[in-house]
Amino acid sequence: MTQYRRPDNVEDVVRTLSDAEGNGRLLVGGTDLLVAVRRRPLDPLVLVDLKAVADLPPAIEVTEAAVRFGPTATMSDLAADSRLAAMFPALVAASRVVGSLAIRNRASLIGNICNASPAGDTAPALLIYGARVTIVGRAGERTIPLSQFFVGPGLTTCGPDEFVLRVDLPRPADGYRSAFERLTRRRGVDLATVSVAAGVSAEGSITLGLGAVGPTPLLTETAAAVDLEDVDAVEQAVKQLIGIATPISDLRSGREYRQAMIAVLARRAVSAAARSVGTKGPST
Amino acid sequence: MSERDVSRELAPVKVTLDVNGTAHRLEVPAHRTLLDAIRDDIGLTGTKKCCADGECGACTVFLDGRIVNSCLVLCAEAEGCSVGTIESLSVGGLTDLQEEFLAAGAVQCGVCIPGQVMAAEALLQTNPTAKPAEIREAMSGNLCRCAGYERIVAAIQAAAKRRGSSR
Ligand code: FES
Ligand code: FES
Numbered sequence: 364m365t366q367y368r369r370p371d372n373v374e375d376v377v378r379t380l381s382d383a384e385g386n387g388r389l390l391v392g393g394t395d396l397l398v399a400v401r402r403r404p405l406d407p408l409v410l411v412d413l414k415a416v417a418d419l420p421p422a423i424e425v426t427e428a429a430v431r432f433g434p435t436a437t438m439s440d441l442a443a444d445s446r447l448a449a450m451f452p453a454l455v456a457a458s459r460v461v462g463s464l465a466i467r468n469r470a471s472l473i474g475n476i477c478n479a480s481p482a483g484d485t486a487p488a489l490l491i492y493g494a495r496v497t498i499v500g501r502a503g504e505r506t507i508p509l510s511q512f513f514v515g516p517g518l519t520t521c522g523p524d525e526f527v528l529r530v531d532l533p534r535p536a537d538g539y540r541s542a543f544e545r546l547t548r549r550r551g552v553d554l555a556t557v558s559v560a561a562g563v564s565a566e567g568s569i570t571l572g573l574g575a576v577g578p579t580p581l582l583t584e585t586a587a588a589v590d591l592e593d594v595d596a597v598e599q600a601v602k603q604l605i606g607i608a609t610p611i612s613d614l615r616s617g618r619e620y621r622q623a624m625i626a627v628l629a630r631r632a633v634s635a636a637a638r639s640v641g642t643k644g645p646s647t
Numbered sequence: 648m649s650e651r652d653v654s655r656e657l658a659p660v661k662v663t664l665d666v667n668g669t670a671h672r673l674e675v676p677a678h679r680t681l682l683d684a685i686r687d688d689i690g691l692t693g694t695k696k697c698c699a700d701g702e703c704g705a706c707t708v709f710l711d712g713r714i715v716n717s718c719l720v721l722c723a724e725a726e727g728c729s730v731g732t733i734e735s736l737s738v739g740g741l742t743d744l745q746e747e748f749l750a751a752g753a754v755q756c757g758v759c760i761p762g763q764v765m766a767a768e769a770l771l772q773t774n775p776t777a778k779p780a781e782i783r784e785a786m787s788g789n790l791c792r793c794a795g796y797e798r799i800v801a802a803i804q805a806a807a808k809r810r811g812s813s814r
Contacts, residue, residue, distance in 0.1 A: 367660050367677035367723045390724070397680070397719050398700050404678055412724055439713070463788020465704060465766065468713040469720070 365400055369412045373419065373528070376411055377500055381524040383409035389526050390414075391434055392469035394462065395478055413526075420529045423447070432530045438467035438475075438485075450534060452639065453543035453560040453572075453632075454488035460545055461485070473527050476509065479519045479579065480554075482615075486513070486580035487560035487572030488543055492532045500525035513579035538565025542635035544628040545574075548615060556616045557624045561632035565641065567591055569600055569633055575615075576608035576625050583607050591637040601629045660723040666691065667735040675722045682706045684722035685732060693733040693761050704789035707762040708732050714769040716788070733761040736768065744768060744806040751802035755793035763789045767803045775810045777803070 370376045380387035388396055390410045400408060413419065413434050420433035425446050441447055441458035448455045461467055461475070461484050475485045476496070486509070494509040498521050509530070512519050521527060535541070541562040547553040558574035567588035573581040589600045610621035659674040666689055673688050682699070685708065686692050697705035699718045706717040709731035717730075736742050741749075744767055754760050763786065770777055770785040777785065782803050791799065 364657060364676075365678040367721065369723070369726070390721075392719075393721065393724070394701055394716075394719050397721065400678060401680075401699065410677065410721070414724065415726075462701075463704065464769070464785055465707055465714045465716045465788050466701060466719075468710075469715050 364407065365404060366407075366409045367412065368409060369415045371415050371417050373416060373499060376413065376416060376526060377524060379409065379411050380526065381501060383411075383523075385523045387411050387523065389434075389474075389477070391471040391474050392437060392466075394466050394470045395474070428534060430532045430534070432472050432532075434471060434473045434527065434529075436472045438462075438470045438472065439464070441472060442467060451488065451492055451532060451541070453491065453541040453562070453636075454485060454532075456543040457484045457488045457545070457558070457560070460547075473530060476512070476530070477519060477521065477527055479513050479515075479517050481516050481577060481579055482555045482558070482575035483580060484545070484555060484558065484574070487558055487574045488541070489530065489532070490572035490580060490582040491541060491560045491562040491570045492535065495531045496527055497529045497531070498525050499528040504528065506531075510582045515578045535562075536564065538641040539563070540636045540639045540641045542632050542639060544632040544635070546624055546628060554615065557610075557621050557628055559625065559628040559632045561629065561636045563591060563633065563636045564588075569597075569604065571601075571604050571629055571632070573605065573608055573625065573629075576605075576610040576621055578609075581607055591633075597633055597637075598630065601626065601633060605629050662722055662726050664722075664725045664727065665729040667730070667732055673722065677721070677723060679722045680718050681708070681710075681720040681722050681725050681730070682717035684725075685717060685730070688722075691732050691734050695758050695761055697758060702790070703759070703762070704766060705759050705762040707765040707789065709765065709769070714766055733765055736764065742768075743809050744771065744803070747802040747805040747809070748799070751798045751805065753795050753798035753802045755791075755795050759789060759791045759793075763791065763799055767799075767806070770803070771807055771810060775807060777807050779804060782807075 368379050386407050387409045390412045422433050422436040424431040438458040438461045496512045497506045543560045545558040546556045555575050560572040562570040569585045571583050583604045590596050605625050608625050610618050612618045662673045685694050695705040697703045701716045701719040707714050708717045711728050766789045782800050
């Protein structure tokens with residue numbers, strides 16, 4: 364039978380998870396979790412609601428050097444935040460296409476990455492911005508780059524007695540620009556067939572976050588600067604970068620189509636980023 | 648739990664929540680959704696249950712001022728929250744939006760309509776002059792099996808016009 368717990372402090376969350384012996388599931392928006400619960404109502408799951416925990420980081424906190432997201436930050440919170448839109452346009456664009464408005468009002472950013480879906484909408488953007496994930500458990504806190512957080516489809520390095528306490532994004536450097544591109548079968552309430560977040564630095568290095576073309580969201584970066592005005596050079600760089608993609612066929616697309624589209628979307632995302640207005644760094 | 652405490656596992660969850668301005672105290676199993684609590688425990692059947700999976704929007708209600716799919720919220724999670732259902736809209740007769748749904752012939756079998764009206768109401772509250780593209784975007788989580796989309800969008804546009812001119 365499903366059980367429900369509503370702890371009010373972080374220590375209690377960790378204790379509840381460890382008492383649940385692997386059956387604990389963190390609940391914030393519930394937009395994926397509760398669908399699973401409904402399919403298997405007899406599983407001995409212990410749902411641990413984080414929404415009454417008093418000592419969590421605030422949903423969104425903007426400081427001089429970074430932006431911090433707590434577990435309760437929803438997609439709608441991100442979508443509505445003009446400070447974020449200026450600094451992290453690819454992330455805000457991704458948050459705006461998740462599900463429907465009613466879903467975005469519930470779905471949390473951290474829940475989205477903890478599901479570790481290869482097609483998760485926000486992961487490619489978080490990856491290019493160098494997101495760092497802080498996980499808390501019995502042994503205290505540990506912080507790792509998001510790129511090391513994903514292990515496989517639905518799998519992360521977060522243990523059964525642990526949970527993600529916050530995600531930090533450093534403010535982008537001066538002149539950094541970014542964009543998000545996503546392909547779906549229909550507009551609205553569909554998972555991505557392929558998605559790409561692209562970041563370009565003032566010096567011309569390109570970073571790509573790729574969704575739905577590997578067992579986890581992927582991060583890849585050019586070794587040297589690229590002349591962003593030179594169409595052929597960009598095309599070559601993108602071709603090399605997307606070499607890490609290993610798409611498979613599923614109900615949303617065939618492998619070959621994904622392979623072809625990842626190149627198209629990556630080129631579009633890079634040129635959209637290059638054309639966009641750059642951010643101001645933390646010093647100004 | 649090393650020794651399974653069955654009584655704790657099966658104990659109902661006590662929930663206090665406000666629905667349409669009335670306080671309710673419920674005792675429900677942990678897995679009871681807010682949708683089922685509204686319909687079966689509280690007896691307000693205007694909110695519809697269709698997919699129960701977050702796909703169709705028939706169960707749309709306001710939860711602390713934001714629309715949600717009530718099939719994807721546990722009743723227990725709504726502790727201390729205020730819920731607004733379709734019944735709360737028309738206490739003083741039909742709203743302008745509901746009138747426009749009727750005038751446009753947007754209601755066919757009617758199952759999706761409470762959810763459509765709630766989502767449209769949420770849109771018009773935040774964006775009273777919504778354009779067709781914005782309407783379609785905001786309504787993308789509300790499916791209509793009778794495919795009355797053109798008329799639904801037309802109804803919302805007409806309501807937006809009325810609200811715009813009465814401001
Ligand atoms: S019944 Fe809730 S979205 Fe369909
Ligand atoms: S009127 Fe029948 S489902 Fe919309």
